[in-house]
Amino acid sequence: MIELVSTERCVGCTLCVKVCPTNVFDKGPDGIPSIARQEDCQTCFICEAYCPVDALYVSPFDLPLEAVPTEMELVEANLLGSWRETLGWGKGRTTLAELDTTPFIDRILPARR
Numbered sequence: 001m002i003e004l005v006s007t008e009r010c011v012g013c014t015l016c017v018k019v020c021p022t023n024v025f026d027k028g029p030d031g032i033p034s035i036a037r038q039e040d041c042q043t044c045f046i047c048e049a050y051c052p053v054d055a056l057y058v059s060p061f062d063l064p065l066e067a068v069p070t071e072m073e074l075v076e077a078n079l080l081g082s083w084r085e086t087l088g089w090g091k092g093r094t095t096l097a098e099l100d101t102t103p104f105i106d107r108i109l110p111a112r113r
């Protein structure tokens with residue numbers, strides 16, 4: 001579930017607002033989005049993948065409020081934008097597509113028996 005928008009990092013590009021399939025964010029007056037409908041988050045990670053400055057954190061778990069890490073803890077654990085990094089999106093990163101040597105047809109067909 002989306003847990004954090006870093007107002008320190010955000011550059012107000014509104015990409016996350018546009019790509020979220022369930023309209024979780026509201027664009028703020030300064031362009032910085034707010035998490036307006038967290039309960040609608042599908043944990044799809046799309047916003048985090050698109051954020052060009054690694055300003056978002058989507059937790060893979062539905063954390064109780066008291067277990068949600070602070071921004072400082074996320075930065076220290078290198079978790080802000082970590083899904084984007086895993087995908088290899090962003091300058092100087094190696095994409096998963098580059099690493100994946102599976103022939104395309106084997107990726108889309110059921111496993112051979």
Ligand code: SF4
Binds near residue numbers: 001019021022042
């Ligand atoms: S993880 Fe998906 S559903 Fe949740 S806020 Fe991001 S884009 Fe929207």
Ligand code: SF4
Binds near residue numbers: 009014052053
């Ligand atoms: S995609 Fe990132 S930089 Fe752009 S508005 Fe959203 S949080 Fe801010």
